[in-house]
C-alpha cells in the first residue's frame with residue numbers, strides 16, 4: 001500500500017477538497033512571499049509544503065541546499081494561522097538552534113528552542129509561551145523531547161488540538177545504516193503512538209535506499225508520501241586534479257579563484273589539518289582549524305567565527321560540517337581523497353547552498369589510493385565488510401579517473417538517470433569544459449609490471465614507487481646504484497615518460513588491482529591479482545593524458561542550465577564575479593550594505609547571512625530602489641524585514657547614516 005497516500009492526494013474529485021487545496025496553496029505562497037520574501041518555491045518545495053500543510057505525512061529527500069527548512073517552516077506557519085498550534089522540530093544540532101530560531105525571529109516568526117543551553121528561568125519562559133499557544137516553531141533535541149516534563153507539556157497541547165506538526169530534521173540519524181546514527185533518535189518511535197493524528201514530516205539529504213527504508217520503518221512513515229528531489233547540484237562546478245604538489249596547488253586554487261571567499265578544506269588527519277591551516281595563514285589566508293582532537297570550546301569558537309565572519313577558510317577533518325547551513329560557502333576543497341562517494345558528495349554539498357556558483361575541488365594522487373587501501377586492509381573489520389568498503393573506494397577512484405562527465409558519474413552512483421542519459425555532458429565540470437585526452441597506457445603498464453618483477457627477482461625485495469620510477473626513467477641515483485639496479489634490463493625503458501605520468505600509470509594499476517601495496521611498515525609495491533591480465537594484454541589501461549593546463553586552472557562557464565532558474569550562473573572566476581558585475585557606484589553601495597549588515601548581525605548576535613543573504617544585498621546594490629515599495633520586490637525581503645530594516649537600507653544606499661532601527 002505504499003502508494004495509497006499518493007492516490008488519495010492526487011485524485012481530488014471532491015470539490016470541497018479542491019477548494020481546501022486551493023486555499024492551502026494560496027496561503028502557502030502568501031507565507032513564502034510575505035514572511036520569507038521569496039517570490040517562488042524551489043523544485044519540490046511547493047508540493048511538499050501543500051501536502052504537509054494539509055496534514056499529510058511526508059518523507060523528504062533533498063540534497064543539501066535544496067531548501068528543506070521551508071518544507072516544514074511554511075506549513076508550520078500555515079497551520080498556526082489556521083489555529084492548529086505549534087510545530088515541533090526535532091534536530092540533533094543544539095549548537096545551531098540559536099541561529100535557526102534567530103533567523104525565524106528576524107523574519108517575524110514566533111520561534112523558540114529548548115535545550116541544555118537555557119537556564120531554568122529561560123526554560124520556564126518558553127514553556128509558558130508554549131502553553132499560551134504563542135510558539136509557532138519549537139526546536140528541540142531528541143533526548144530533550146522524550147523527557148517526562150516536555151512530554152507532559154506536549155500532551156497538554158495535544159489534548160487541546162494545538163500540536164500542529166512534527167518535523168524530524170536530519171532523519172537519517174535514526175538509521176544505523178546512515179553515516180551519523182544517533183541512538184537518541186530511536187526514541188522518536190514513541191511519539192508516533194502517543195500523538196497519533198499529528199502529521200509528521202521527516203527530512204534528510206542522505207540518499208541511499210537502505211537508510212531510506214530504515215527511516216520509514218523507524219518513524220512509522222509507511223503511509224507517508226515520498227518526495228525525492230534530484231541530487232544534482234547544478235551550481236556546483238566539479239574539478240578533480242592530479243596531486244603533485246598539493247599545498248601549492250591548493251594555495252593557487254584559493255588565491256586565484258576564490259580570494260576573499262568562504263570555503264572549507266577537508267584533510268585526512270588532525271595533524272595535516274593543523275599544519276595546513278598554519279601554512280595557509282603563513283600565506284596570508286584567514287584559515288581556521290577544526291578537528292575532533294581540539295577541545296570543544298575552541299572548536300565551537302572556530303565554527304562560530306566561520307559562520308559569522310566573511311571570507312574565512314575552515315581547514316577541517318570530516319568532523320566538521322553536519323548542519324552547517326552557511327549559504328555562501330563558495331568552495332569545498334579536498335586535499336586528500338575521501339573514502340567514498342557518499343562522503344565526497346556530502347562534503348562538497350556544503351558549497352553553494354544559496355544557489356550561486358560554487359566550486360568542488362579535489363586533489364587526488366597515488367598516495368591517496370595506497371593509503372586508503374591500506375587503511376581498509378589493516379582495519380579489524382570482517383572480510384565482507386571490508387569488501388563493501390573496497391567497492392565504495394573503487395567507485396570513488398573511478399570518479400576521479402573518469403574521462404566522462406563527473407556529474408553523470410555522481411548521479412548514476414545515486415541511482416539517478418542523468419538528464420541526457422549516460423553520455424550526457426553537463427558542461428559544468430572539468431571533464432566537460434576541458435575534456436582530457438585519452439592515452440593508451442597499456443604498453444607503459446606492461447613495462448612497469450615487468451620492471452617490478454625484475455627488481456624483485458634481482459634483489460628479493462619489493463620497493464616503493466619512487467625507486468621503481470627512477471629505474472624506469474634511467475635515473476641512476478644512490479639507491480639505484482646501491483642495489484645495482486642500473487644493470488637491470490628494464491633500466492631506462494621508460495625514459496620517454498615523466499615522473500608524473502609514471503605516477504598516474506601506477507595509480508591506475510593500483511586502482512585496478514594490477515599492483516598492490518604490500519602489508520608491512522613500508523609502502524612497497526608488488527604485482528597484484530590483475531597483473532597477469534595486463535602483462536598478457538588482456539586488460540588495456542587507458543589513462544587521462546596529463547592535462548596540458550596547469551592543475552587548478554580556471555573552469556569555463558556552464559551553458560544552459562542554472563541554479564534556481566537564474567540565467568547566467570557562472571563558474572567562479574578570480575575575485576568575486578558577482579561583485580565585479582556591478583558598476584562602480586553599485587559596488588560602493590554593496591560595500592556600505594555589507595558594513596551595515598555586519599553591525600546589525602553583531603548587535604543581534606547572529607550570523608550576517610541571517611540578516612540578509614549576499615544575493616539580497618547584491619540585488620539591492622544593483623537596483624538601488626529609492627522607496628520602500630521597491631525594496632519589497634527584492635528576493636529575501638519579507639514584510640518583517642521591510643518594516644524593521646527598510647528605512648535603514650534606503651539610507652545606507654543613499655550614503656546617509658542609518659537611523660539605527662536595528
Ligand code: ADP
Pocket residue numbers: 038039040041042045062063064065066067068069070325327353354
Ligand atoms: P537544506 O536544509 O535543504 O540544505 P536550506 O533549507 O538551508 O537547505 O536552504 C538553503 C538556502 O536556500 C537557504 O539559505 C534558504 O534561505 C534558501 N532558499 C530555500 N528555499 C528558497 C526559495 N524558494 N527561494 C529562495 N531561496 C530559498
Ligand code: ZN
Pocket residue numbers: 404405406407408425426427428429430431432
Ligand atoms: Zn560534466
